Amino acid sequence: xxxxxxxxxxxxxxxxxxxxxxxxxxxxxxxxxxxxxxxxxxxxxxxxxxxxxxxxxxxxxxxxxxxxxxxxxxxxxxxxxxxxxxxxxxxxxxxxxxxxxxxxxxxxxxxxxxxxxxxxxxxxxxxxxxxxxxxxxxxxxxxxxxxxxxxxxxxxxxxxxxxxxxxxxxxxxxxxxxxxxxxxxxxxxxxxxxxxxxxxxxxxxxxxxxxxxxx
Numbered sequence: 001x002x003x004x005x006x007x008x009x010x011x012x013x014x015x016x017x018x019x020x021x022x023x024x025x026x027x028x029x030x031x032x033x034x035x036x037x038x039x040x041x042x043x044x045x046x047x048x049x050x051x052x053x054x055x056x057x058x059x060x061x062x063x064x065x066x067x068x069x070x071x072x073x074x075x076x077x078x079x080x081x082x083x084x085x086x087x088x089x090x091x092x093x094x095x096x097x098x099x100x101x102x103x104x105x106x107x108x109x110x111x112x113x114x115x116x117x118x119x120x121x122x123x124x125x126x127x128x129x130x131x132x133x134x135x136x137x138x139x140x141x142x143x144x145x146x147x148x149x150x151x152x153x154x155x156x157x158x159x160x161x162x163x164x165x166x167x168x169x170x171x172x173x174x175x176x177x178x179x180x181x182x183x184x185x186x187x188x189x190x191x192x193x194x195x196x197x198x199x200x201x202x203x204x205x206x207x208x209x210x211x212x213x214x215x
Contacts, residue, residue, distance in 0.1 A: 018049035021151040025128055026051055029112075029143045031135030032128045037116065038062075038070045039124035045071075054129055057106045061099065068099040073113040073125035082115040085141055088133040109133040112141060114148035126151055 007020060018037060025035035036055030037048040045063040047056045062068030069084045086093070086100075089108050093100040103111075113127040126148045130136060136144075174193075181192040 015049070021126065021147070022049040022051050024151075025126070025144070025147060028147060029128055030137070030140050031110070031130045031132070032112075032140070033131050033135075034129040035127065036129075037124050037126055038074050038113075040071065040074045048124070052129075054106055054108065055127065058103060058108060058111075058127075058129065061102055061106075065098045065102070067096050068103075069096065069111055070113055070125050070127050073115050073127070083113070083141065083145065085112045085136055086110055087136065090133050107131050110135045112136045112144055114144055116148060116152045 007024075022035040022037065026032050029035075034050070034052035034054045036050035036059070038059050039046045039048060043063070043066065045059045047059045050056050058068075059070060062071050069086060073082065073084055087110055089100050089103050089110060091100075108129055109132045110130045111127065113125045116124050116126050126144075128136065128140075128144055178189060178192040181187055181195055182189065185192075185195075187195065
C-alpha cells in the first residue's frame, strides 16, 4: 500500500493517476475484478479510468434508472454514505429495487464503493466490482478504504498540478500577446492589457484565447 501511494503521486497527469488508482484496486483488493470512478454532473454520470466495460455498463444503468449505490456514494447525501458494500446482488434489495436485478445481467455479483474526498473537496466515488456474490469481506472494505484515502490525495494533487500548469501557460500566452501589442502600437503594459480585456469582453472569449489570436 505504501509503494502504491508513492506510485500514485509519481504519475505525470490526472488521467494517469486515475488509471493507476483503478488498476491498484484490482491488484490490491481481494475479490475485485473491475474498478472505476464515477463522477456525477447533476443527473449525468461520467466514468473515469474504468478497467472493464462492466464498470461503464453499470454506471450507465444507474444513470438510466436514476438509482444505484454508486449514485449514493458520489452524491454523498450523508456522512454514512461514504462507504457502501453490497454482498450479494442476486438477492432482493429494497433500496435499489430496479438496479439490483438488472446489474446481474452484465455479470455483477457484488459491489463496493467509497467516496473520494479530501477536507475541502469531493471528487466522486471509487467503485469495485466482482462477478461473484459475497466476494467482498470486511478485510476487502478496509483495503478499499485505505486505497480510497490515498487515491483522493493523489487525485487532488494531480488536479492541482494540472491547474497550475494551465495557469502558467495562460500567463505566458497573455504576456506574449501584450508584448506584441506594446511593440506594434507603442502601448504601455496597462494599455496593452486593457486592449486584450476589451477584446475578450466583446468577443466573449477568454483572455487566453484572445492572447493566442494576438500572438
